[in-house]
Amino acid sequence: MQRDDQRDEVEMLALMLLIRRFEERASQQYQAQKIGGFCHLYIGQEAVAVGAVAATRPDDYIITAYRDHGHALARGTSANACMAELFGKETGCSRGLGGSMHFFDKTNHMYGGHAIVGAHVPLAAGMAFASKYLGEDRVTLCFFGDGAINQGSFHEALNLIALYKLPAVLICENNLFAMGTSVKRSTSLKQIVDRAEGYDIPGDILDGMNFREVRDKLAEIIISIRKDSHPAFVEVRTYRYRGHSMSDPASYRTKDELEKYRLDDPIIRLRAQLTREGRLTNEEFDSIDKKAKETVLAAVKFAEQSPELPVEGVYDYVYANSVAAGVSFAKSGGPAADTAATIG
């Protein structure tokens, strides 16, 4: 059931479609060599980010790993800013300095985009620690993949989060593969959620292809955390349709497996639910989809036409000025490497 305090489901469906179309276009632009570096697509997993965000307040903290386009878009970062980031432009959400794996958006409380597997889980602990320290009732949502759960930083962070009773929801997006290694070949557990039990953190398994299930369960968890700070863990079972990154043909899995998940597509599923309930017509869906495609096309145009940072601007992003300490480490003098390194 949709509660009053939850954002409109049609709007959420539109967001999922926007992510899908954005990623398709990103893939195309990557192949056209407009996008550099590594690029990991979120196609298939849309219900996780959108379902989770639908359960949060806008000031709750969101932090995720490198497959981050969907989380930023779900959080409200514009398609323009996201596409421009992929293009390395100054108008990107990280001014073209972070790229695909490092989307940041302070205004929308999106704290990255972190590309070292598991290394951001301690950061999430710190963000949740800060909320508790400051007496706020914000909740930190930390997304990571099934590959992160065997990393030391993940374990250290879970212990700290449990020990200090921090207001954090640990969201494992289990898409069955850490790059090309299946969970069965990487993890000694029968099910990932059992990791939480080792730290005395309550855990649940959610169907990541089901928007409503993700949203409703997380909403319930978040309400409980706001009342009395504690951590929670959810294993959200999902699937990425594409390879690990753009360079991965995903030959380690079968076509049948992919097809099975495609039939259970999160967008098709929410669309069917809404249609069945008489809340969405085919025409309305088509119009939403058309709008998503247009938004993304406009984003490509925006990214193409946006400027890049001037090269000497790179020194502006090494140190923040330290006015409080009475010492200025302000911009140094351009690309004369020695001098710049001395000052900063």
Add this chain to the structure above:
Amino acid sequence: MREITYRQAVNEALAEELERDPNVFLMGEEVAEYHGAYKVSQGLLERFGPKRIIDTPISENGFAGLGVGAAMVGLRPIIEFMTFSFSLVAFDQVVNNAPNMFMMSGGQFNIPITFRGPNGPAHQLAATHSHATENLYASVPGLKVCTPATPRDAKGLLKTAVRDDNPVLVLEAELLYSSKGMVEPPDEELLIPLGEAQVKREGSDVSVICYAQTVSLALAAAQQLEEENISAEIIDLRSIKPLDEKAIFDSVAKTHRVVIVEQDRPFCGVGAEVCYRIQKNIFDALDAPILRVSQEDVPMPYNERLEKFVLPNADKLMSAVKKVCYA
């Protein structure tokens, strides 16, 4: 001015910054109930309570990262490493997360965090516990690194570090904690800027550039050299990054001869960088090749006699000075 120990100086800096800013907290292994492995945080738990003086499990990667995350959302953590040898377990957080966030977020997230604790060889702690990490960390853009050698610098640099809006490493030294020195009274605000070296002793024949544990070594050598009619100027870098080039160049322009005595290892050590900058900028001022005295390029042995051989010592320094002075 009154005389206090280096340990007390660090303790005062912590207390004053905790008092001044409610968003400052101290976290690390044994910092609260045990009062610090080296008793640096004595009395802080009683004064500021468990909310702000926080014991952690033995999880350097975890709590260093927690600090970085807390700094992203407005707190100003002071993270203590029981020794910087253990910071290597948290290398990813200190090197990959703290200093990179500002760049990769396009300037949205600076990380005002202080990592502090003893660094460098102590006494017979063997290879795993004797790391001098200053050259490792100073090589990372986005980090600042200081190495206080005296109680006054320990207090003034730490207070500045806590107020800095960037990640700063304050590398203390176990063997210095009980050393004494004159420090301004507590009611007098003591902030020593990062990136300012100090002339510890004026001289005219040779510049001896040192920092941290090698400062006392250099001062003692200067005394002895004086008897042999060699006047050594002693420059304590105090900060490795930013590096006070001006102080170095001013001294070299005066003495024309340089020995760098550093506590880290020779290959890609701090001295290598200082040496490069001197020859690049004031080559013509030099009357002799620059020499470096550092550790030997080996993992630290436990055996006391071997350790002594590996460390920079008075004999090596004296001989280097005489060599550059052609004495």
